[in-house]
Amino acid sequence: MVFSTVPSVPRARHDRAEGVADDIDFEIKGAEMQFAEIELDPGESAVAEAGSMMYKDPDVEMTTVFGDGSEQYSSGLLGKIAGAGKRLITGESLFTTVFTHHGKGKARVAFASPYPGHIIAVKLDEIGGEIVCQKDAFLCAAKGVSMGIAFQRKIMTGLFGGEGFIMQKLEGDGWVFVHVGGSTVVRELAEGEELHIDTGCVAAYAGNIDFDVIRAGSIKSMIFGGEGIFFARLRGPGKIWIQSLPFSRLAGRMLSSARGGSGARKGEGSLLGGIGDLLDGDG
Numbered sequence: 001m002v003f004s005t006v007p008s009v010p011r012a013r014h015d016r017a018e019g020v021a022d023d024i025d026f027e028i029k030g031a032e033m034q035f036a037e038i039e040l041d042p043g044e045s046a047v048a049e050a051g052s053m054m055y056k057d058p059d060v061e062m063t064t065v066f067g068d069g070s071e072q073y074s075s076g077l078l079g080k081i082a083g084a085g086k087r088l089i090t091g092e093s094l095f096t097t098v099f100t101h102h103g104k105g106k107a108r109v110a111f112a113s114p115y116p117g118h119i120i121a122v123k124l125d126e127i128g129g130e131i132v133c134q135k136d137a138f139l140c141a142a143k144g145v146s147m148g149i150a151f152q153r154k155i156m157t158g159l160f161g162g163e164g165f166i167m168q169k170l171e172g173d174g175w176v177f178v179h180v181g182g183s184t185v186v187r188e189l190a191e192g193e194e195l196h197i198d199t200g201c202v203a204a205y206a207g208n209i210d211f212d213v214i215r216a217g218s219i220k221s222m223i224f225g226g227e228g229i230f231f232a233r234l235r236g237p238g239k240i241w242i243q244s245l246p247f248s249r250l251a252g253r254m255l256s257s258a259r260g261g262s263g264a265r266k267g268e269g270s271l272l273g274g275i276g277d278l279l280d281g282d283g
Helices: 077-089 155-160 219-224 247-258 271-280
Strands: 002-005 011-014 025-029 035-040 045-049 053-056 060-066 095-101 107-112 117-123 130-133 138-142 146-151 166-171 175-181 184-189 194-198 202-207 210-215 230-235 238-243
Touching (some): 045 107, 060 107, 138 166, 175 238, 184 194, 194 238
Antiparallel strands (some): 025 035, 053 107, 117 175, 194 230, 202 238
């Protein structure tokens, strides 16, 4: 088993390799709140989730398209509707934004992560041309990457697998940038090797990974253990990206504190205490 942790380095840069198709220059900057800066040549494009842009050079033109942008200029209305429908099913917006460099020389555009975590850069042709990730993980990609859906074929996995029946599938040959919460651990599973993970901590996987769920121990552990009723069971061969801070866990703790739940300190003039008062109708 290969075990590695993605380092929290301030800068991580990739330079285009000469003669390699679908390669781009990019730099991932920051530590806990990262952003990806992509360098475009004339005529090159990047596609991103709506609302994720941080900044861009003036020569980079922004265009909103219906669907995922990969079929916008190569298919008709049905293709556009199909691409948009896939995004809607996975909980994303019907529209994506395409950024194209129409000037000379180099131009840059940057995209920021929506909450604390890491941005993982993945070259799809190096992992079989496909990665399956949680529904809100996609940040941006080189133009041409297709965003589809991945159904969980087992009923129990769909109901209790943390992401429901549907996850997001990214296909193509180029670079994709996936945002995961907190720190990131990468595991390589050999044939038949399995790993049990909290269902919300499964950020992405690639290869021939079999995704299933198992009970979290005894009935007592399931009810009082605090880890939920089921664990995700992933069996190799393939690669898994594990996140330490799922957004659902972060949001749940914030909401609990705002409502005066366990660990909240109300009555001391804190912002969370004030929000809790408003939610509870005490303000």
